[in-house]
Amino acid sequence: MYHGLTPKATRRLAYEFAEKNHVKIPDSWKANKLAGKDWFTGFLNRQPHLSIRTPENTSLARISSFNKSTVGAFQAKLEEVLKRHEFTRSDIFNLDETGVTTVQKTQKVVATKGQHQVGKVTSRERGQLVTQVGIIGANGIALPPVWVFPRKKFDKHRMLSGIPDEYGATGLVHSSGWTTSDNFLRVLEHFVAHVRCSKERQVILIMDNHESHLSVPAIDYCKENGITILTLPPHTSNKLQPLDRTIFGPFKRYFNQGADDWMLSHPGQTLSIYNLAAICMIAWDRSATPSNIKSGFRCTGIWPFDKNIFSEEDFLCSFVTDRVAPPTENKVLEKNVDASLPSTSSAQPLPEPQTRAEIDHHKQNFVSPSKIRPYPKASERKASRKGPPKRKSIVATDTPERDEIAQKKLKKNRSEIDLKNIKKAKKKVMSDSSSDEEEVIYKDSSSDLDLEQDDDEDEDLTKLEVQSFIVSKVFGKKSVRHYAAKIEEVVLDGYNVKLLKKQVASNRFRFSEEPPAFVSYEEVILKLPNPLTDRSARYADMIYFNIDLTEYSLC
Template identity: 45%
Template sequence: MPASWSEKEIAGTDWFSSFLKRHSKLSLRTPEATSIASATAFNKTNVSEFFTKLAEVMDRHMFDACSIWNVDETGVVTVVKLKNGVAVTGVKQIGSLTSSGREQLVTLCVAVSASGNTVPRFLVYPRVNLRDHFPTGAPTDSEGTAPLSGWMTKDNFLLFLKNCVQHVKSTKDRPVLILLDNHYSHLSLDALEYAKENGIVMLSFPPHCSHRLQPLDLSVFGPLKRKLSVSQSKWLRNHPGKPVSIYDIAGILCEPWKETLTMSNICSGFQKVGIVPFNRNIFTDEDFMPADVADRPLEAGSVNADSHTVAVPV
């Protein structure tokens, strides 16, 4: 072992490069940031309970792949996320054109079925009122709304549900299942009542588990964001001197939408999480290992033999 390894307490870059060449199955990856809440919530108990409820609902209504939908939102910003580039060694500052210094957010709400179908895109603009010119360049069947915040709200989600019913044709005799997260806008009384009256069965993922259980997060939103970044760069090049505005987002989304919301991508997401085809054992013990950080030993005297309860410190 070279003496420099002992002095610096680290191996050299040449050794690391050779190590990766010797082990072709290994690669240098950037880890995805995961909060403590998400890491601890994704455990065997929560996931098992979700699949139990999913099985009960599917057996009760006999849902097929065409009747199982996943709904979620993602943010689309007007400022392009810059990527790494090749430059001359020693150059300290490298410039790249972006839309503007201050980004604006448009929320995109997406619904996909386990058979690979989608409903028209639904955009939420940060404006007081929706105007006809907002979805410039978007397909004619695109829908939208305009709360001041630009985020999904209870009223806007109700509008989205009504839009979904028009396309999926759900009724009490032909119900559909919608899987979604526990965002407050999804669980309003008005939305739940409308869903019940129009044949929509809603099942939510366990809190902080959508990053591993939601098909859209696993196979659609990632590729969509990467393609969207490329599409925004093309738009800036074809419109020199003009910044991207929220009114251009709908048109910029067209190409990424066609390339990423494909049947193969969508079906792959449902398969990866074990929803369609149903597989409650899709996750292994290794998948639940991050949740072990929540395990804490019981304090002495915390077990009450009379009441059979366990007091766990919070």
């Protein structure tokens, strides 16, 4: 359940167990409020199936995401795709990235007992990252890897030094060394060139749902070349991905060994990114063996397809955070859900173990360890709409999913462009307004100026017309600023507006020279009355509003 007891916590539990059940214990236990070290040693000797292990750090997201409901939905998608195209072992592939650096994890060495500091040479303090893309097939084949180097220009002679041309590896570059949408398209071209898939000979490619994997050009390229993309549920690759289960572990071990050997055979030299490809090639060939690959697809239940590959014990990790699923408003969806799929909402509390001792001492108020230290359980989570929408396993090449991804990308790109325009306009407004002279307008109720103001104070701010003037808010890193603007166009979820720049200590405004910016409905807080102009030639290009705007920090 990923909440194991340390040796000291186990000794404390043994003391509390003895106290609750009135067992005679040594005085040293009472003084220290925990069992002795000799008892703990004897306990391990009496329980040969137990040992002290160093646990692997596992994030809460991975623990809670691997549950029956999530895994069941992925397996249902996989089964549907396998039946739809009648895929066989040779048509199923898995793709994932892993990082290697120029600073290896050193291996153990022989040293003198009692020596406190034992060192091992590495090339530098911090290494440079190179991403390796690995692709394997359920029939036991491993494609030549693809490397992404942290450079802007690709130098095949140096970056693929020691890699024969017939090996078929591919090198790419990016300033960060990470995989991007453009580079991933090149990875797919590498995949098609080696697998030779087409619309007549279709294949399935299983991978995680990272943003760089799900660009619209990549999905369209896959559809044109007969590739069906099935994404894994978020934070479950450590259990559902064959590469993570049986390939990347041995690969990293062989890579570290190879980097150690390189440092020993090149004394006084630093390991650079131009030496990594040759080391990775050897480590990849040694780790991506047919037996390891087939074992990875088998233990994840992908091929041979097995819905029951994971037992109840495997899902105990999610028991701690398991909560009742909230009721859905879409009753049509409830009718279409496969009742055979497991659901976390039906999960029952973990039954207490019934031992012979518990049964015999039941009448004597026997207290079990589970009552002294109950199984950990998270509290009920409050319903909240904050945060990004939760992702799930999808068949990305299906038309509905592809169109949804394209719509989200389009909306995101437009928002980024509009936000950039707003920032530019804000800088321009602040720089221009600081150079204007301070001037204050004094209103006279008997003035012959037009003092008309909109009477409808409750006007719907989502249905404003073009040429209307508004006050909108913009969230900064530490504060919220307000801008006056004129609506130029009504678009989806908001308006395209022309920003106004406020003159210092005045309600007078000038139109900004920046291009129109996007303002969502939520950012509109007030509709302004019709603007007024001054007859003075000095203020001929300015407008002002007959309304008190001092409560807004207008820019």
